[in-house]
Amino acid sequence: MTTGATDMWDKLKDLAARETRIESLFAEDQTRAQSFSAQTGDMLFDYSKTAIDAAARDALLDLAAASGWEERRDAMFSGAPINETEGRAVLHTALRNLDGDPVLQDGTDVMPEVLAVLDRMARFADQFRASKITDVVNIGIGGSDLGPAMAARALSPYHDGPRVHFVSNVDGAHIADTLRGCDARTTLVIVASKTFTTIETMTNARTAKAWMVDQGGDPATQFAAVSTALDKTEAFGIPADRVFGFEDWVGGRYSMWGPIGLSLMIAIGPKAFRAFLRGGQEMDRHMRSAKGTDNMPLMLALVGIWHRQVCDYASRAVLPYDERLGRLPAYLQQLEMESNGKSVRMDGTRLDIPSGPIVWGEPGTNGQHAFYQLIHQGTDVIPCEFMVAANGHEADLGHHHDLLVANCFAQSEALMRGRDLDAARAKVADSFEGAELERQAAHRVFAGNRPSTTLIYPLLDPATLGQIIALYEHRVFIEGVILGINSYDQWGVELGKELATALGPVVTGEASAEDKDGSTRQLVAYRLAHRTS
Numbered sequence: 001m002t003t004g005a006t007d008m009w010d011k012l013k014d015l016a017a018r019e020t021r022i023e024s025l026f027a028e029d030q031t032r033a034q035s036f037s038a039q040t041g042d043m044l045f046d047y048s049k050t051a052i053d054a055a056a057r058d059a060l061l062d063l064a065a066a067s068g069w070e071e072r073r074d075a076m077f078s079g080a081p082i083n084e085t086e087g088r089a090v091l092h093t094a095l096r097n098l099d100g101d102p103v104l105q106d107g108t109d110v111m112p113e114v115l116a117v118l119d120r121m122a123r124f125a126d127q128f129r130a131s132k133i134t135d136v137v138n139i140g141i142g143g144s145d146l147g148p149a150m151a152a153r154a155l156s157p158y159h160d161g162p163r164v165h166f167v168s169n170v171d172g173a174h175i176a177d178t179l180r181g182c183d184a185r186t187t188l189v190i191v192a193s194k195t196f197t198t199i200e201t202m203t204n205a206r207t208a209k210a211w212m213v214d215q216g217g218d219p220a221t222q223f224a225a226v227s228t229a230l231d232k233t234e235a236f237g238i239p240a241d242r243v244f245g246f247e248d249w250v251g252g253r254y255s256m257w258g259p260i261g262l263s264l265m266i267a268i269g270p271k272a273f274r275a276f277l278r279g280g281q282e283m284d285r286h287m288r289s290a291k292g293t294d295n296m297p298l299m300l301a302l303v304g305i306w307h308r309q310v311c312d313y314a315s316r317a318v319l320p321y322d323e324r325l326g327r328l329p330a331y332l333q334q335l336e337m338e339s340n341g342k343s344v345r346m347d348g349t350r351l352d353i354p355s356g357p358i359v360w361g362e363p364g365t366n367g368q369h370a371f372y373q374l375i376h377q378g379t380d381v382i383p384c385e386f387m388v389a390a391n392g393h394e395a396d397l398g399h400h401h402d403l404l405v406a407n408c409f410a411q412s413e414a415l416m417r418g419r420d421l422d423a424a425r426a427k428v429a430d431s432f433e434g435a436e437l438e439r440q441a442a443h444r445v446f447a448g449n450r451p452s453t454t455l456i457y458p459l460l461d462p463a464t465l466g467q468i469i470a471l472y473e474h475r476v477f478i479e480g481v482i483l484g485i486n487s488y489d490q491w492g493v494e495l496g497k498e499l500a501t502a503l504g505p506v507v508t509g510e511a512s513a514e515d516k517d518g519s520t521r522q523l524v525a526y527r528l529a530h531r532t533s
């Protein structure tokens, strides 16, 4: 890290050490809510309930400027190979570039092919939406599953096509439970795998094929594939006219905008799918043009940097007050943790500040009745990222949505305000006295001053979902640039895969466990002793 950068981090640490009381920032600045928010279109990102004040925000903006994130952004959009460890461009944004403005990759405009594939997907989707097909089973994992699975659930009010199911886990329970509810004669299977080598996906794909043959379906007409490895899809027996390719400049966890979104497109239709893309494109435009504090992805990223790298809070909770965003935390876990969970910088040197945070969460209000206790009164501070729509889709259940919104707002208010000892005493004064009153009151104190942000939008429609996903993608990008890491590789998943392959014959007794550690030998011995099939 350069001396200049070290000074910036030191300054930020000093600013965090002031232990600013968030509530007092509102008392000092009547317009704080407005000035510590960013807006694009109808979407509002409010980060005023954090301890970031004007000085901290200026220092964060200086840090961002010094990282050269804008030049890096332009390099990304221009098709430069910013994924340096894999020598690849990062151009998933081209998949949602609906107007077809040229995007050059090695001197060739990729847009004609991107738009042609999108049109082919639409024709294919329309064909199956109008056919006897009742169920679509998407087989994929990681980026070939989480995006479409998350979005299919998020956009269920827009479903007017066949039912869609997502099988990812190599655990046979997943595919068995899914196929049990499907008729092999009216099911379309989409094998989604960028590499077409992922063991979980290929195992599930072979099982699905055998099931279809056995149950009277026809894999020759009822299987499709999405992959960059066209030789492998052919070897699997999927005819070329049912294969949708994409290029290696689309990372797995950034791929739902293109053919990996085929299952989603079949469920909601090409028009709604395009609206989703349009939302993502709008966020791209905003991220490329909005300056400083007006730039929502930049501010979301800087709030992230403040909480993780400056304040040292280890995790962040993503808390959508939207049942249909139930898979968003899992989706963001891959997006954020696979992208920024790294300890080595782009130049090969060690990262001397924390990497990206642990991301976790559940929809509200369910989480309130589970883990919010720790968020409010545990010893760790967990920044919370709330999100909520002003309106629900269930017009006749408006009172449900009113309660949902009230709960969302109440949580961020409670986290910030807390409850001091005097207020806690007053709560129990009627029931206890003396030492018992003090003891009981102590349990009812909330330290407060716990940071949160809220993202709010009119309705979770396809375009809004597109905006949200692109917002988080850009947040990850900017945080990665500030950390100086490569957000687009994932070497950390390799070792486990290699060892699992080697352990395959060991857990069946075909190979010896001799070279394993004592714990692994014991586990293998237990498995073999108890194995019944």
Ligand code: F6P
Binding pocket: 141, 142, 143, 144, 192, 193, 194, 195, 196, 197, 198, 201, 252, 253, 338, 490, 493
């Ligand atoms: O877990 C590693 C990973 O490579 C992810 O990055 C990717 O999304 C997932 O596996 C699935 O890969 P594929 O689409 O090649 O099957």
